[in-house]
Amino acid sequence: MHLSGNSIIVLNVNGEDKTVMVKPAYTLLHVLREELSLTGAKSGCENGDCGACTVLVDDMPVKSCLMLAVEAVGHRITTVEGLKNAPIQDAFIKNWGFQCGYCTSGFLMVCHALAMHKPDADDPIIEEWLQSNLCRCTGYEEIENAVKSILSGNYK
């Protein structure tokens, strides 16, 4: 593959093939938000620290600010718009897992992936996965309660 300047690529996003014009320098975050109008993933630090831009690529969490859009060709991308009433979304509402909401889409994607891959996750695994995302509002307890409510582990 060789891409230079404006190039047409096909990205599979939320189960649909989307044709977009990109430059190689475009990050996946930029293309999702600016070219596909999927603004669920948020631009926070743009340095891979905050996790507000987290999406799933082949069902694994990825910080889309640190991935070139061209790298995503041939992979399945899922954004928060593609969750479609996943259990974690209801859990966040019931457990008051958000305040301003800016970090929420990123947390939803990580929690959704955690529930998919580690449904029996214990506290250390939950901490390991969720440490990838920052929240400045909630203090994390409500987010922790939300994710635990959809996992099958036994918690005190």
Next chain:
Amino acid sequence: MIPFDFDYYKPESMDEAFKCYQDLLINNKKPLYYGGGTEIISMARVKGIEFDSVIDLKGIPECSQLEVSGGKFRIGAVQTLTNIAECNAYPLLSKTIKRIADHTIQGKITIGGNLAGTIKYREAALPLMISDCSLQVMTQGGLAELPFSKAFNGKLQLKKGEFLVSVLIEENDLSLPYNHVKRTKQEKIDYPLITMVALKNKKAIKTAITGYGDNPIILSDRIINHKLYNVEQKINKIINLAHSNCKGDLSGSREYKEFVLESMLQEMFNNFEKIS
């Protein structure tokens, strides 16, 4: 967003990648090899790095292997830290790389990128420095295999145009008793104040650290395994010998790092004593 344009190449073989790099050089381009891309993207965003083309190595099969075969654990250079940790063929390496960055980013950072990157810590190198390890490198003359100690001296020693293909670790080393400690300034997710790894085989303990100075270093085998020194003497001699390598920075002063290294060494000796 990256504020400048560049070309993107994704070759499907080692020869194609090497030729692509050479062709770009001939045409006065500034190519970079690209693995996970986390460091390249974050540095490019702030114009901390200059290039006009990237050669993505993720399409090359030899760079993606992950298996134990022929008496070696073979890790392709573009294998992610997550995949290597989940494979867990080398528990010390798994434990070390699970403390690099955070869980999500570990799915993007590659072992080749951690070794070849400009960030000085290169924590993934530590378990490789103290095991029987070699690197496969694509060179002008084709694929070459180099002892790790020859190809890595604090940082990867490759000529322009060469690239890391895979890491090979002798199977005998994979299950040795080990010790891993990472101390940070405050947060769990952070660059190291000091990260220390150690392996113990029948003959000796081997230890390597990073965060102490400019690059990862191996601590003196001779002192660590000296039959006439007690533990306190060994620690004092190691600290004195490593003094010139120690550099204070935002994580900690020189004096604090030496203090922390003392306690980490004591902990290491205690842990290995328990299992001997």
